[in-house]
Amino acid sequence: MSACLVFLLSSFFSSPVWAGELIDKVKETTDKIIAIVSNPEMKKAEKAAERKRLIREAIDERFDWDEMAKRTLARHWAGRSDAEKKEFVALFGKLLERTYLDKVEGYSGEKVNYEDETIDGQYGTVKVGIITTQDKSISVFYRLKKIGSDWFVYDISIEGVSLINNYRNQFNSIITKSSFQNLMERLKSNVEEGK
Amino acid sequence: MLKRVNKSPFTAVAGSEKPSVIACMNRNPALAWMFLWCLSAALMLGFLPRMAMAGSLSSYDLALADAQSKQEPEEDYYEDEMIEDVSDPLEPFNRAMFVFNDKLYFWVLKPVARVYNEILPEPLRLSFKNFFLNLLTPVRAVNCLLQGKPDAFATELGRFVINTTMGVYGFGDAASVCFDIRRKDEDLGQTLGVYGAGPGVYICWPVFGPSNIRDTIGMVGDGFLNPLYFWPQESAYRIGISGFKVVNGTSLELGEYESIKKAAIDPYVAVRDGYQQYRKNKIKE
Numbered sequence: 001m002s003a004c005l006v007f008l009l010s011s012f013f014s015s016p017v018w019a020g021e022l023i024d025k026v027k028e029t030t031d032k033i034i035a036i037v038s039n040p041e042m043k044k045a046e047k048a049a050e051r052k053r054l055i056r057e058a059i060d061e062r063f064d065w066d067e068m069a070k071r072t073l074a075r076h077w078a079g080r081s082d083a084e085k086k087e088f089v090a091l092f093g094k095l096l097e098r099t100y101l102d103k104v105e106g107y108s109g110e111k112v113n114y115e116d117e118t119i120d121g122q123y124g125t126v127k128v129g130i131i132t133t134q135d136k137s138i139s140v141f142y143r144l145k146k147i148g149s150d151w152f153v154y155d156i157s158i159e160g161v162s163l164i165n166n167y168r169n170q171f172n173s174i175i176t177k178s179s180f181q182n183l184m185e186r187l188k189s190n191v192e193e194g195k
Numbered sequence: 196m197l198k199r200v201n202k203s204p205f206t207a208v209a210g211s212e213k214p215s216v217i218a219c220m221n222r223n224p225a226l227a228w229m230f231l232w233c234l235s236a237a238l239m240l241g242f243l244p245r246m247a248m249a250g251s252l253s254s255y256d257l258a259l260a261d262a263q264s265k266q267e268p269e270e271d272y273y274e275d276e277m278i279e280d281v282s283d284p285l286e287p288f289n290r291a292m293f294v295f296n297d298k299l300y301f302w303v304l305k306p307v308a309r310v311y312n313e314i315l316p317e318p319l320r321l322s323f324k325n326f327f328l329n330l331l332t333p334v335r336a337v338n339c340l341l342q343g344k345p346d347a348f349a350t351e352l353g354r355f356v357i358n359t360t361m362g363v364y365g366f367g368d369a370a371s372v373c374f375d376i377r378r379k380d381e382d383l384g385q386t387l388g389v390y391g392a393g394p395g396v397y398i399c400w401p402v403f404g405p406s407n408i409r410d411t412i413g414m415v416g417d418g419f420l421n422p423l424y425f426w427p428q429e430s431a432y433r434i435g436i437s438g439f440k441v442v443n444g445t446s447l448e449l450g451e452y453e454s455i456k457k458a459a460i461d462p463y464v465a466v467r468d469g470y471q472q473y474r475k476n477k478i479k480e
Contacts, residue, residue: 099458134321134447135371160476161469169281169468170461186460194457 022117026126029062037107064152065093072167091187122146289399308445322366329365333420338381347379384413388478405470
């Protein structure tokens with residue numbers, strides 16, 4: 001009986017059509033990126049650099065690298081000099097960009113469902129369900145912050161694992177065990193190697 | 196990668212050499228059931244007071260978080276960001292095991308899984324995975340019940356019936372494909388978490404990967420509900436089946452561990468934190 005109910009409900013709600021300000025923002029960027037990575041013209045070897053550049057532009061529009069960098073350093077942020085802050089933001093931005101680029105370049109027709117959005121003051125969340133080609137469903141949360149009149153992504157959670165929390169704990173562990181300088185060296189070598 | 200690590204514990208119990216008490220339960224399944232029920236009853240009783248505490252704590256946290264988001268001072272806002280509260284006194288041992296598992300993956304598991312990948316097409320490998328997942332229905336269903344989720348229990352039961360018949364012995368996940376009835380991933384570690392048990396000390400087990408005290412207890416308890424634990428009788432077959440299951444699972448997730456490692460500055464901490472966040476979220480769901 002219950003199973004029947006679950007079945008009925010789930011088929012009824014299987015593809016909800018949600019729309020809202022934040023979903024529109026995230027969807028716009030995601031659609032742009034999907035259009036680039038699934039364009040057969042762009043898959044040619046000679047277009048690789050252009051493809052990368054276009055994706056990077058689309059991500060940069062919506063992602064707030066500064067905010068992400070501050071949040072990952074957390075309590076270690078305030079003690080840094082301006083030069084250190086600047087260098088860190090640039091390096092960490094590169095690392096995130098590359099990580100995200102690696103993820104979207106592997107796109108192979110996954111379905112993206114926009115499930116919900118919530119706004120609380122200048123903070124907001126968009127809930128997305130991704131159905132992989134192996135028919136596995138992955139839940140993703142985008143966290144956005146309002147700056148001026150526009151919204152920018154400052155964190156992504158995949159299956160409950162927040163990217164920013166994860167880096168924050170790595171960085172905190174490195175800084176408390178050795179030093180900020182050591183963290184910068186390791187960041188640099190990771191960005192270099194990953195090119 | 197996390198998923199893989201999560202599932203492999205079941206095979207662990209099925210495949211490994213067992214101490215004599217467990218071997219005795221193996222000969223007598225009824226004993227194992229009784230043990231599990233006593234264990235869960237004891238845990239429920241023991242954890243009820245803590246559950247109440249956890250409940251009040253979380254509402255306090257919520258109120259606190261709410262107050263913070265409304266005040267929000269400029270720069271030092273970032274000072275309040277949460278730093279993981281993971282207890283890791285075994286870090287030197289854990290790091291050594293992390294390196295061991297890393298080597299095991301790159302030197303043994305991955306090469307084997309790649310050859311296997313070449314031989315069998317993906318749909319076939321997926322159907323093997325479905326078959327093993329279907330076999331683990333008792334683990335998920337019992338934990339749905341223990342967590343007081345009758346609807347999820349019904350879903351698991353329904354999925355088992357549909358997948359065993361329409362899906363032909365569970366090789367096809369007809370429930371997901373035809374009816375969009377999705378699996379409820381519950382296990383004893385989560386059940387204990389629901390009743391207020393904290394994760395305890397973080398442990399990176401050789402072969403089985405990231406875990407903690409709570410999830411290790413859960414993994415052992417769930418092992419008694421794994422059909423592969425009772426059948427086949429010969430341990431050589433069980434080890435063979437478990438090995439096959441691990442290789443098959445790995446073949447479907449090649450590259451996931453690599454990308455986690457590539458994105459990390461300290462892969463050990465990245466996996467440790469990822470595991471804790473992932474489990475915390477699973478318990479909350």
